[in-house]
Amino acid sequence: MGEQKASADSRRQFLKTATAAIGAAIAAGFAFPAVVYLIGPVLKRQEAETWIPLGPTNKVEPGTPTLFRVTVERQTGWITATEELSVYVLTENGREYSAMSNICTHLGCRVRWIDGQQEFFCPCHNGVFDKQGSVVSGPPPRPLDQYPTKVEDGQIFILGGTDRG
């Protein structure tokens, strides 16, 4: 009698454990693909970079950051979107060119060159950068982002991403 009860108890315990284990396996079977699925686009390869033509070098006035606007095609999810890229190009000697993003390194607003003050100004939180893009005052944590540049046949190119997965 006592033995029977003990075996019924161990049977019950076994079924409990088995049910919990199978349940946990099924839950993991849902949870693992779900997490992969949710964070998947983040894990995708880094954006492909290409040389983007900005325009003729003779548009750049030496000593003054000159704004170039170009539209690039970007693959975002299932959409191929055109995006306008604004780039400040600076040259001091007409031979070496540097290109800066107009995106404030603080929180992503767009900066504007103010000729009178000789500085870049961000209207969102009063971030100020100098001509080379270094931080003068305000909250920005680092200088304006620079693009690699090259000049070919009098055209300026920057190296930028066109695919954001």
Add this chain to the structure above:
Amino acid sequence: MASQFGNWLDERLGWRSVWDTIFLRQIPKVNWLYTLGSATLFVSLNQLITGILLTIYYVPTPDHAYDSVTYITTQVPAGWLIRGLHHWGASAMVVLAVLHMIRVILYGAYKYPREITWFSGVALLLVTLGFGFTGYLLPWDQKAFWATTVGTEIAGVTPVIGQTLVRILRGGPELSAVTLARFFGVHVWVLPASLTLLLLLHMYLVIRHGISAVPGRRE
């Protein structure tokens, strides 16, 4: 430790009696056919989880529906799996629900006092078929488009109000962005809400009455 925490919670929530009522019910000697209802419930949970995940990327407009589904299937990691589970789960849910109902019919389990359980089950089947019908349009491919064209056209044979019904279903004279949007809204809001309410009633009644025994030879 765990049992101490269980006691602490039980004093405040009384969850043990709820747990016992749901999972430690007395049941007659039954067979595997009695698992068909639980199987249907399990598949509906699968549909809920995978359906919620699909809405993370799916966009119900003619411009984006097909492309976003393609994106899910080919670009998102495990997207093929999530969509596949939802796709096959949909068929499985209908099949299992029908098998469950056949078992209930053959065993006479719909009889007093379980009539309301049966009626709520019939309503659940209709909701499930509604899920199938509205979900079929969402990929917005040729098959979806023409199947829904035909499917909604069938409502047109209703006497007197037929053409009005078709226009209501489609949100206009023809399948359009409006149709896709309303099918999506019904698929992810109206039907899940209905299913939840009906399911609560159905489960409450199953627990309240207990399950019926396999009928004997002379019954």
